[in-house]
Amino acid sequence: MHVVIMGCGRVGSTLARGLTERGHSVAVIDQNPEAFRRLDRDFEGQMITGVGFDRTVLTEAGISRADAFAAVSSGDNSNIIAARVARETFGVTNVVARIYDSGRAAVYERLGIPTVATVRWAAGRLMRLLDPGPDSEVWRDSTSAVAMIELNLHQDWTGQPLERLEKATGVRTAYLIRFGLGVLPTPSTVIQDGDQVFALVTDDLATPVRRTAAEAPEGAQ
Template identity: 30%
Template sequence: MKIIIIGAGQVGGTLAENLVGENNDITIIDRDGSSLRNLQDKFDLRVVEGHGANPDVLREAGAQDADMLVAVTNNDETNMIACQVAYTLFNTPNKIARIRNESYLDHKETLFHNGAIAVDHLIAPEQLVTDYIKRLIDYPGALQVVNFANNKVGLVALKAYYGGPLVGNALAALREHMPNVEARVAAIFRQGKPIRPLGTTIIEADDEVFFVSASNNIRAVMSELQKLENPYRRIIIAGGGNIGAALASRLERDYSVKLIERNITRAEQLSEMLNNTIVFCGDASDQELLNEEHIDQTDVFIAVTNDDEANIMSAMLAKRMGAKKAMVLIQRGAYVDLVQGGTIDIAISPQQATISALLTHVRRAGIANVYSLRRGAAEAIEAIAYGDKLTSRVVGRTVGSLKLPVGTTIGAIVRNDAVLIAHDKTVIEQDDHVVMFLVDKKFIPDVEKLFQPSPFFL
């Protein structure tokens, strides 16, 4: 596939890294020559220096025969105009734009979905991060929660703790503990390395376990792997930007929410926008303020300012002063691995949330959902079994007979409204939604090929 990426920042660079090894022809456009050179030194791709919405620059990048254009600069207007120019002048078939401004998103049905502006898919990073954090709040103790098949199936990552019912036992004991609940462990990471989950595999404390189950069974399965945490009630959000405001709006109906914003004008705006959130103007690293607001009784402290260092320091202080859990938004990928799992419980990368949404649209036909996991090393995929027994490599065949790439696990199959936890003898039927976990994303093309029907396959 020939793909043009506009924007060589963190999102554009990470997207290129994910796609360049999958037999794609990648060209990146940016005005920053040094960023382009850095990417060209690392990866096998073309670069074009210039403005991404300029027709001549797009022509030089090969827009006339490109399959897809992905505009992910920090400027919404540049992204929208680039998509419009690519469509009007070059008839580029697939166009994706990163849009951050709430005003555009509030009118997305009128602006984009009726073809007024030629954008096929919108990527809204702030909304994606807000959704991500909300899922973590809904499932206390989870490190990551992603949903498939219109929320019918969940893939959850959590850490197995000392004292959990399964720690020290084999995976086969999961069915004995919960005979009426279907679930499958899709992957285990021990000290950062993947372990193939077998019935005889012994769960150890500190294992990072990924399991798949019907969404309504997630809490029951979590309780088997770790001591189930009490539902959160009291939440403090540090940062009143787009993410902080949206998160408070989503949470204030069900939780006691306080929000700390250091800009007085913005704090006044938030106090008018939000209904049940208590808004403070101040510094989230102010010990006196945190003490006055009973940080020691807070279930979750969530730092979502646009300053990584401020987020990390305020979260570490909040934990030291008694907050039960700390979540931190971190832009720099190198920081994520440094802080998560220590004082800070969960580090959230907006780039990874954005990349997951982009990959869903960039993957070939038949791939309905993609989630980038473990900082991009692994992926979870929802593939649709198109074709029939004559044209498909999967339809009419058992899970155990499929030639899956190394480290690939089929966790669940969604058939109409039914969720089937996959076993070796489970037969895949036409139009099934198949949820898979890949410990190594380099095998993505093999999975895509497996699920692509072919008139020549017999």
């Protein structure tokens, strides 16, 4: 596939190298020609100096045949403008933008433009490494809105249908680890002794979900 990248900073140059190593054609746009020094000398993609949301520059980068567009410059406004031009003007369906302001990221996600909220994601990741806590999450999505946590189950959940736990907590189970192996749950899955259960939650649900899982099921003997 052909990918156009706006921004040749550390993220953009790393992305460009990774995509070319996978055999994709890549065009990188940056206003500063010195930025292209971050690319390998044998980089086979296009290096175009210009503004990433300028239609002439995008056309030179092959946006009309692009399968994907990534806006990863250092400016939120530039990234969003470029992402919208790529999608709305040139019809690129796979468009992603890096956004530092998590509030803006949420808005553009609702507009259908996937974003990576860099600051919030990085801060959250650092916090989990520095102070994981007893119920540390094991994964968080790039927008920092959804997390995966391991549930500390009350012993009385053993033998109960997993569906009952999901109904009680109001969230979905992502997977189980049983006898050391990952298992995808099915409608007939029953919780066994020693199961590790991982659920997908938003921040507002994490605490009540953990609390419910740690309590005996309602009506359990």
